[in-house]
Structures are given as structure tokens and as C-alpha cells.
Amino acid sequence: xxxxxxxxxxxxxxxxxxxxxxxxxxxxxxxxxxxxxxxxxxxxxxxxxxxxxxxxxxxxxxxxxxxxxxxxxxxxxxxxxxxxxxxxxxxxxxxxxxxxxxxxxxxxxxxxxxxxxxxxxxxxxxxxxxxxxxxxxxxxxxxxxxxxxxxxxxxxxxxxxxxxxxxxxxxxxxxxxxxxxxxxxxxxxxxxxxxxxxxxxxxxxxxxxxxxxxxxxxxxxxxxxxxxxxxxxxxxxxxxxxxxxxxxxxxxxxxxxxxxxxxxxxxxxxxxxxxxxxxxxxxxxxxxxxxxxxxxxxxxxxxxxxxxxxxxxxxxxxxxxxxxxxxxxxxxxxxxxxxxxxxxxxxxxxxxxxxxxxxxxxxxxxxxxxxxxxxxxxxxxxxxxxxxxxxxxxxxxxxxxxxxxxxxxxxxxxxxxxxxxxxxxxxxxxxxxxxxxxxxxxxxxxxxxxx
Amino acid sequence: xxxxxxxxxxxxxxxxxxxxxxxxxxxxxxxxxxxxxxxxxxxxxxxxxxxxxxxxxxxxxxxxxxxxxxxxxxxxxxxxxxxxxxxxxxxxxxxxxxxxxxxxxxxxxxxxxxxxxxxxxxxxxxxxxxxxxxxxxxxxxxxxxxxxxxxxxxxxxxxxxxxxxxxxxxxxxxxxxxxxxxxxxxxxxxxxxxxxxxxxxxxxxxxxxxxxxxxxxxxxxxxxxxxxxxxxxxxxxxxxxxxxxxxxxxxxxxxxxxxxxxxxxxxxxxxxxxxxxxxxxxxxxxxxxxxxxxxxxxxxxxxxxxxxxxxxxxxxxxxxxxxxxxxxxxxxxxxxxxxxxxxxxxxxxxxxxxxx
Numbered sequence: 001x002x003x004x005x006x007x008x009x010x011x012x013x014x015x016x017x018x019x020x021x022x023x024x025x026x027x028x029x030x031x032x033x034x035x036x037x038x039x040x041x042x043x044x045x046x047x048x049x050x051x052x053x054x055x056x057x058x059x060x061x062x063x064x065x066x067x068x069x070x071x072x073x074x075x076x077x078x079x080x081x082x083x084x085x086x087x088x089x090x091x092x093x094x095x096x097x098x099x100x101x102x103x104x105x106x107x108x109x110x111x112x113x114x115x116x117x118x119x120x121x122x123x124x125x126x127x128x129x130x131x132x133x134x135x136x137x138x139x140x141x142x143x144x145x146x147x148x149x150x151x152x153x154x155x156x157x158x159x160x161x162x163x164x165x166x167x168x169x170x171x172x173x174x175x176x177x178x179x180x181x182x183x184x185x186x187x188x189x190x191x192x193x194x195x196x197x198x199x200x201x202x203x204x205x206x207x208x209x210x211x212x213x214x215x216x217x218x219x220x221x222x223x224x225x226x227x228x229x230x231x232x233x234x235x236x237x238x239x240x241x242x243x244x245x246x247x248x249x250x251x252x253x254x255x256x257x258x259x260x261x262x263x264x265x266x267x268x269x270x271x272x273x274x275x276x277x278x279x280x281x282x283x284x285x286x287x288x289x290x291x292x293x294x295x296x297x298x299x300x301x302x303x304x305x306x307x308x309x310x311x312x313x314x315x316x317x318x319x320x321x322x323x324x325x326x327x328x329x330x331x332x333x334x335x336x337x338x339x340x341x342x343x344x345x346x347x348x349x350x351x352x353x354x355x356x357x358x359x360x361x362x363x364x365x366x367x368x369x370x371x372x373x374x375x376x377x378x379x380x381x382x383x384x385x386x387x388x389x390x391x392x393x394x395x396x397x398x399x400x401x402x403x404x405x406x407x408x409x410x411x412x413x414x415x416x417x418x419x420x421x422x423x424x425x426x427x428x429x430x431x432x433x434x435x436x437x438x439x440x441x442x443x444x445x446x447x448x449x450x451x
Numbered sequence: 452x453x454x455x456x457x458x459x460x461x462x463x464x465x466x467x468x469x470x471x472x473x474x475x476x477x478x479x480x481x482x483x484x485x486x487x488x489x490x491x492x493x494x495x496x497x498x499x500x501x502x503x504x505x506x507x508x509x510x511x512x513x514x515x516x517x518x519x520x521x522x523x524x525x526x527x528x529x530x531x532x533x534x535x536x537x538x539x540x541x542x543x544x545x546x547x548x549x550x551x552x553x554x555x556x557x558x559x560x561x562x563x564x565x566x567x568x569x570x571x572x573x574x575x576x577x578x579x580x581x582x583x584x585x586x587x588x589x590x591x592x593x594x595x596x597x598x599x600x601x602x603x604x605x606x607x608x609x610x611x612x613x614x615x616x617x618x619x620x621x622x623x624x625x626x627x628x629x630x631x632x633x634x635x636x637x638x639x640x641x642x643x644x645x646x647x648x649x650x651x652x653x654x655x656x657x658x659x660x661x662x663x664x665x666x667x668x669x670x671x672x673x674x675x676x677x678x679x680x681x682x683x684x685x686x687x688x689x690x691x692x693x694x695x696x697x698x699x700x701x702x703x704x705x706x707x708x709x710x711x712x713x714x715x716x717x718x719x720x721x722x723x724x725x726x727x728x729x730x731x732x733x734x735x736x737x738x739x740x741x742x743x744x745x746x747x748x749x750x751x752x753x754x755x756x757x758x759x760x761x762x763x764x765x766x767x768x769x770x771x772x773x774x775x776x777x778x779x780x781x782x783x784x785x786x787x788x789x790x791x792x793x794x795x796x797x798x799x800x801x802x803x804x805x806x807x
Contacts, residue, residue, distance in 0.1 A: 128709075128735055140641070162740055218658045220651075231738030265738075267709065267777065281647040294655070329654045338736065338777060359654040361646055364667065365710070367779030370637035376780070378669040384657045386650040387666040390637045392710050392779065414709035414735040414777065430710060431639070432777065442647025447640060447666060450633040451625055 073129035093239025121405035130268025130435030315346035363438035389446035399425035472515030482517035518554035548576035556583025563591035690767035694775030695749035696734030708735025714773035724753035736776030
């Protein structure tokens with residue numbers, strides 16, 4: 001490809017992103033795209049997934065926006081994509097042996113399916129899997145209600161432990177997304193949206209001197225916190241378990257390729273599914289308006305570990321990496337709540353101590369009445385916070401005609417309670433059961449304020 | 452009569468103290484509640500401004516009470532004033548404005564807060580330092596006004612704007628936007644812009660100037676210094692309290708896996724250690740595989756029994772458990788206060804808190 005060849009010599013890693021919009025989704029005798037309609041060969045997909053000996057059974061369903069359907073308990077949501085970079089596949093290190101420490105992501109092209117996602121459900125692994133309502137009041141809180149879903153309801157073999165159960169469901173989702181992308185996107189597809197994203201160059205990278213930056217614009221960096229408390233609270237970067245990783249720079253548009261994937265059973269409202277990582281709106285906005293409204297100087301990945309010592313280490317190293325980019329300001333996004341509030345405050349205060357301004361994205365757990373303080377930790381430097389809503393606020397979700405998955409678990413899920421089922425069939429649950437509803441990468445419009 | 456009265460006018464009852472009601476000054480502060488027909492004092496101004504807003508209103512009655520009388524006999528005063536007001540079937544009750552008059556503000560706040568649950572909308576106005584603001588901001592719509600009477604016209608204008616919305620049946624979802632004091636509760640709403648855009652805009656503002664507004668002001672955090680170590684445990688009674696969610700199997704009190712609304716108190720009598728069969732974790736914030744496999748990992752009874760013999764203390768025979776996952780700080784403080792009272796009552800001298 002001429003684009004790849006050109007950029008192999010340039011300092012900036014550049015990605016060309018083509019988006020194929022899917023207007024409908026259906027089963028058919030062959031998997032592929034036809035006139036904007038994505039067709040799935042159900043049996044072929046099932047047999048591919050069942051080649052995993054841990055899987056006993058996979059049920060595949062199709063769900064459309066606006067239908068009277070509740071999907072529960074949702075584990076992950078994934079957007080099918082195809083990398084056109086030779087030797088570099090989507091979900092690097094997960095579906096391939098890619099090692100980010102021996103290889104730098106090359107420049108090149110990626111194609112994605114828009115409007116359709118792969119969604120994994122099945123018997124509950126943790127308490128913190130989520131609900132997607134395709135219509136009704138619950139549909140206002142999550143972008144997933146606007147997507148066509150290919151739902152994989154996965155049953156594992158008897159006797160499989162919880163950790164293998166989680167991994168089996170996680171891998172099935174990636175394999176299904178990869179299968180769809182390879183069959184639907186493997187031919188020239190015209191007439192769709194595309195854009196080019198040019199990444200910042202890190203200090204010490206080859207060709208750094210040659211990279212010019214417009215003067216007079218604010219320098220902005222991004223600190224990307226990943227939930228890594230372990231044991232069903234894990235996130236992977238290029239297949240590396242992020243709790244075992246030290247804070248590091250990341251080529252921002254690596255996210256497009258699924259370099260970060262979710263293995264999380266943390267509270268549904270503020271866990272970042274794989275879809276959220278693939279489409280991280282902070283990364284995309286910072287890249288899109290780079291050199292016009294600001295200079296985007298880089299993205300640092302860090303983790304949210306369990307022990308105090310690990311928190312101190314990661315926050316010190318992350319703040320140091322951020323400071324080396326000499327930014328004027330940093331956006332910090334969090335995943336999960338409670339324990340990670342401490343990581344957030346350490347990151348904030350240590351970066352502010354370098355004289356760098358911070359803005360934090362967080363949701364709130366202010367109690368059902370909104371009367372409690374919202375975070376479990378604080379710092380005077382955390383004076384610029386964007387709230388993605390009070391996850392404890394109760395909403396009533398009326399009964400929907402069809403359940404995809406199993407809704408008996410709702411009373412046990414984080415945000416449910418033994419009394420959440422109302423006589424008319426509605427459920428009165430905390431917002432935290434709706435997947436992505438208080439997403440801290442900032443996808444949604446929900447916020448909280450004092451009344 | 453209900454809804455709009457004859458001539459399709461909205462019916463308003465106005466509450467005033469003895470001073471604004473024209474009874475007299477401080478020497479009349481003990482006067483008992485009385486009602487006069489029609490408007491009085493500031494009431495005329497309200498009628499004028501409502502007319503200017505093209506809202507047909509009539510102040511059908513003005514209830515007047517002495518500040519000291521109400522302050523010293525609040526329950527009795529409310530018992531007299533509320534039925535009197537209800538008798539006029541008002542569409543709206545206006546109290547004050549009370550400016551910085553403390554007793555007057557407390558009366559206006561108490562009356563408005565009591566009327567709202569009766570289905571009678573009521574509004575008042577006060578200066579920010581009036582003690583009625585802190586007392587009643589969560590339960591009444593209180594318009595912010597000046598501290599002294601020279602702010603009357605402005606206060607009435609603002610109250611009329613709010614009153615018009617209330618009369619026309621508009622739900623006041625965000626009192627601050629109507630010039631009222633915040634009620635101090637966090638409430639969700641849909642912002643016009645997604646959060647990532649707001650975050651970037653806020654950062655640009657913070658870089659550019661010192662004037663920027665956070666969406667959540669970080670509150671003062673209550674940090675507790677650990678007590679000095681107890682040297683000798685001999686003869687002490689020690690209790691175990693956990694937020695790690697260890698409960699008897701089946702979770703008899705249905706403690707929620709997140710945002711617990713309760714805690715449980717469970718017996719340890721005769722238990723040398725916890726078993727998988729008898730205890731489990733109800734916590735939804737960590738992977739409880741290992742806690743379920745051996746509940747002593749979170750609630751270490753096995754070690755306590757060993758140490759009990761070795762160090763000569765006494766293990767308290769009850770333990771307390773809740774789930775510390777997404778549980779609001781308010782709830783946690785409430786649980787802690789109640790548990791502490793019981794522990795002290797039961798002669799416990801030290802507590803080991805385990806969490807996850």
C-alpha cells in the first residue's frame with residue numbers, strides 16, 4: 001500500500017479508518033455484507049465458537065434497536081473490525097502473538113462495521129454484569145440501545161471455574177467479531193465514511209526532531225486508567241494483563257485495533273467494554289482536533305491495582321511519564337468506582353504537583369437519594385471534575401416483551417436488590433445495572449448536579 | 452372551590468410576620484396567628500408583578516403571626532396556621548420574603564415544608580445566611596434574596612417568576628436555575644453534550660484561566676487517625692466487624708451485593724472457624740471465589756480463636772457484616788454509629804475491622 005509505505009518513513013504513525021455502516025442484521029446461508037445488510041451464517045459461526053472445548057453450547061440471537069427486548073446479563077460488547085496492516089491483526093496479542101515490546105504498531109488501514117455489535121451473555125460469572133434495554137426509558141442511557149446486536153448466549157461445560165468461564169466467554173466474543181469482520185469486510189467497499197488519524201510522536205522516537213508542532217496551542221495529554229484489580233476485574237493491553245504492567249506510553253489510535261480489551265465483571269454502568277475501548281471518544285477527539293485546537297502530546301496507560309504500594313508506584317510512574325510530555329493539561333479517565341477513586345486522586349495530585357492542570361472524568365455513588373458524598377477519596381487539587389452521573393439513582397424499567405439471556409439474576413446484580421421486582425413486572429433498579437450508563441470515557445450525556 | 456377560582460383567578464394565601472403584616476414591631480412579636488381577607492403590605496407588590504406577567508391572581512387571605520410566638524410554639528403555631536391556609540384552598544402559598552430575619556425565616560421555611568406534602572405548593576425567599584435556609588433548603592423552594600428590606604422589589608420579582616411556573620404546573624426540577632438555593636442533593640439529568648466534550652472544554656478553560664466550574668465539588672473528607680496500639684490484650688473483649696460481606700449461607704438479611712442498605716449481626720458462638728457450608732460472601736465488588744472457599748480469609752475467626760488462647764483476650768460472640776461496595780458514605784456512617792453503640796453496650800473494648 002502506498003499509504004503504509006509513505007508513513008513507514010514518517011515519524012508519525014498514521015491510521016486510515018474506514019467505516020462501513022450496517023443498516024440491518026439477519027441470518028442467511030452465507031456470512032457477508034449485502035447492500036448495507038450484514039448477513040450471518042448462524043451454524044458456521046456456532047461451530048467455530050464451539051471448537052473451544054470449554055464451551056458446551058452457544059445460542060445466537062439477533063436484536064434490533066427499538067425492539068421490546070432486554071439483554072441480560074451482558075458481559076462484553078465488541079465491534080467487528082478488520083486490520084488491513086500486513087502482520088498486524090485486530091485484538092493484537094489476544095487473537096495473535098503480537099508483542100508490543102518487540103514491535104511498534106505500523107501505520108496502515110483499518111475497516112470497521114458501524115451500527116452493529118457482538119454482545120456476549122450467559123449465566124452470571126460475577127455480580128456485576130449488565131442490562132441493555134432496546135426500548136423504553138432504559139434505552140436513553142446507553143449507546144448500545146441504538147445498535148443491532150448479534151447476541152451470543154454462551155453456556156460453558158459443567159465444572160468450569162469462574163475464571164475460565166469468564167475467559168471462555170471473553171474469547172468467544174472476540175472470535176465472533178473477528179469472524180464477522182473477515183467475512184464481511186474482505187472486499188472493497190465503497191461509499192462510506194473514512195478519516196485519517198495522525199498520532200503524536202513520543203520523546204526519543206525516531207524522527208522526533210522532524211515533527212513540527214503549531215505554536216501557541218495548549219499541549220494536552222491523556223491518562224487512560226484501566227481497571228486491573230484482578231480476579232474478574234481485568235483489562236488487557238495487547239494481551240498483557242494490565243495489572244502486571246507498568247504505566248507506559250501508547251500510540252493512541254492503537255485502540256482502533258482492539259489493543260485494549262475488557263475482561264471485566266465490574267459494575268456494569270462504569271466498566272469499559274471492549275467496544276468502549278475501540279471507540280474511546282477522548283482519544284478520537286484529541287486526535288481529530290490535534291494541531292487545530294491543541295497539540296495532543298500523548299497518551300499514558302496506567303492501571304488500578306489493589307494494594308496501596310502498587311497504587312503509589314503506578315501513580316508516581318504515570319505522573320512522571322505525563323510530565324515528560326510537558327503538557328499544559330491532562331484529561332484523566334477512570335474505570336470502576338470506590339477503590340479506583342484512590343488511584344484517581346493520587347494520579348491527579350501527583351500530576352498537579354508537576355504544575356500540570358488536570359480534569360477528571362468520574363461517576364458518582366451518592367446514594368439513592370443523592371444525599372451522600374459521591375466519591376470515597378478526594379484531594380483539594382481535584383477541582384475540575386466532569387460527572388457522568390449518580391449510579392445509585394433508581395430508575396424503573398417497565399417489563400419488555402422478550403428477554404435475551406436470563407433475567408432471573410437481576411436481584412443479585414450490582415444495582416438490583418431482593419425487592420427490585422415490582423408487582424406490575426417492572427424492575428426498580430439503580431442506574432448501575434445499565435451497561436455503560438455512567439461510562440467514564442465520556443460517551444454518554446448523563447450527569448449529576450445539585451438540586 | 453379548587454383549581455382556579457371565580458373569574459379564573461389563581462388563589463394565593465400570603466404568610467407574613469407581625470412587622471410586614473402591619474401589626475407592629477418587636478413589641479408585637481408574641482402576637483398569635485390571625486387572618487385578614489385580601490392582601491397586605493408586600494402582598495400588593497406581588498399582585499402588581501403577577502399582573503405585569505399576565506398571571507391572574509388574587510391574594511385571598513393574608514395569615515399573620517408574631518415571630519416569637521411561632522418560634523416558641525412551632526408545633527402549636529403550625530397546628531393553627533396550616534388548617535387556616537388549607538381552608539382557603541389556595542393554588543399557591545407565598546411566605547415572606549424573610550430577608551435575614553432568623554425567626555421569620557424559620558417560620559416561612561417550616562410552613563412551606565409542611566404545605567408541600569399536603570399538595571399545596573409553597574415558596575419563600577431568604578438571605579443566604581438566614582438559618583431557615585440550611586434548615587429547610589432540602590424540603591422547600593427558597594428564593595435567594597438580599598439581607599434587608601431594600602431588596603424587596605427584586606425578591607418579589609424573582610418569587611413571581613418562580614410562582615408563575617408553579618401555578619402553571621411546571622415541575623421545578625432544578626431549583627438553582629430558578630434562583631433558589633440548592634437543596635444539596637445530587638440528581639441526574641441529561642446534559643446537552645457528552646461528557647468527553649465537556650472534559651476537554653473544562654481542561655481548556657482551566658489551562659486558560661482561573662475561572663472554571665467543576666461539575667462535582669470535592670467535599671471535605673473525614674479522615675480518622677488510628678488509635679495508639681493496645682499493649683496487652685489480656686482480659687479485653689475484641690469484636691470483628693467486616694465490610695467484606697461474610698454472611699451466613701443464604702444471606703438471610705438479603706444484604707445487597709452493591710450499595711448495601713443494611714448490615715447484619717451474626718453469632719460466632721461455638722464456632723472454631725467458618726466453613727464453606729455455613730458462611731459465604733454476599734459482596735459484589737470482588738471476586739469472592741476464594742472468600743467462599745474459605746470465609747476465614749475475610750473474617751478470620753480461625754486465627755482469632757488461636758490468638759484468644761495465646762494472648763488471653765475474649766472473642767466477642769457476635770460479629771457485624773455489611774457489603775462495602777458502592778455503599779454510600781452516609782449509609783456507612785449510619786451503620787458505624789449504630790454498631791458502635793451496641794459494641795460499647797456489650798462491653799467490647801477493641802474491634803478488628805476487615806475489608807476487601
